[in-house]
Amino acid sequence: MSAPKKVVLAYSGGLDTSIILKWLQTEYRCEVVTFTADLGQGEELEPARKKAEMMGASDIYIEDLREEFVRDFVFPMFRANALYEGLYLLGTSIARPLISKRLVEIAEETGADAVSHGATGKGNDQVRFELCAYSLNPEIQVIAPWREWDLGSRTKLIEFAEKHQIPIAKDKRGEAPFSVDANLLHTSSEGKMLEDPSEEAPDHILQRISRPEDAPDVPEMIEIGFEKGDAVSINGEAMSPASILTELNRLGGKHGIGILDLVENRFVGMKSRGIYETPGGTILLEAHRGIEQITLDSGAGHLKDSIMPRYAELIYNGFWFSPEREMLQALIDKSQEHVTGTVRLKLYKGSARTVARWSDHSLYSEAHVTFEEDMGAYDQSDAQGFIQLNALRLKLLAARNRKFK
16 A cells, blocks of 8 residues: 555544654655544643644544534443443443544545554454544545654663753653543553552542542432334433533442442453543443333344344444444334433432333333222223243143153
8 A cells, every 4th residue: 555645543642642643644644634622521622733733634523523422422322221241331442433433534634545553453442543544535644653763662762851941740641550441431441550459449540420438328319201112302301412421420420329440341352440430421331221121122122132242233233333323323213203201310329219200202101000099990800811822832841852761
């Protein structure tokens, strides 16, 4: 493949991506366009612009994508109640398709023939970035410096930075105690001091959630309103998708909700240990389950639950733009047509618990489930034939088994 003339780099402004910017310029003699996405990571992004200007980026994109991130990626995923390996709310995984999408779009806007990212050759993100990019532009060239260069140690990275006069923050000269990725949905911490899963993670790892032990001693009640499977209000106040997640993050962080210590199976084959903080997402998942309990038909709900692990795995592995994920999304979205109503939750010392739910679309019938006189809504004698029909094959199996015992 020919050397690229212009590359769009996913750029954070940190040391690693600053080194990549200079490495691309020196290794490929190419122009570099930087793209920095505000996904709610809580960092000031203007320093990234100044640093990119200083280092000679030919063009600089800094974009606030928080609303698009939550509306078009987080919310569709939450309609599925997606959990990878039963626990992980996919906070890093779901951000990569949006970043990849904008990388490819900016490449087309600027006439670039390649994109680049700072993911290492051991992790999942390299796979996610590249599968998404190729799904959107099969001709795009992807440059992954961590798989190409010989800067395999912190010492070599620092030496390269000093040689090319890349500013190095004082706290970057030593090895970081752990690696952090953050966006509006979650914060993940992994590596270094967290690599031994037999050792409890220290409390100072937590960045957006209070320890449950330190959370308020008084529970807080909140109400979340839903329309067609998506949260639209908190305590009766209509809010945008990003605003809802921001407020739920505040509430969850305050009450110590959403801490996960997980050893997961990476797509590339190894196990890794991460500490995930997903305060708003944990509350949102509980609330969405709560409203589905009264508005979703049992057959639809059980089918949806059966495909959820496959849907979550597709997102984790980087197949957001695949036809199978889009097919499953169509099924999931169909199931949400009547998932409208309100859920009341109690937030208290690490837990978010549904305590009430109501909806004009509810399938719940007090007349049918009451222990009191049901006034003919349900004929209990009908259950006898229902049981006999369902027992028929079990009786035949039991008779055969007794015969040959």
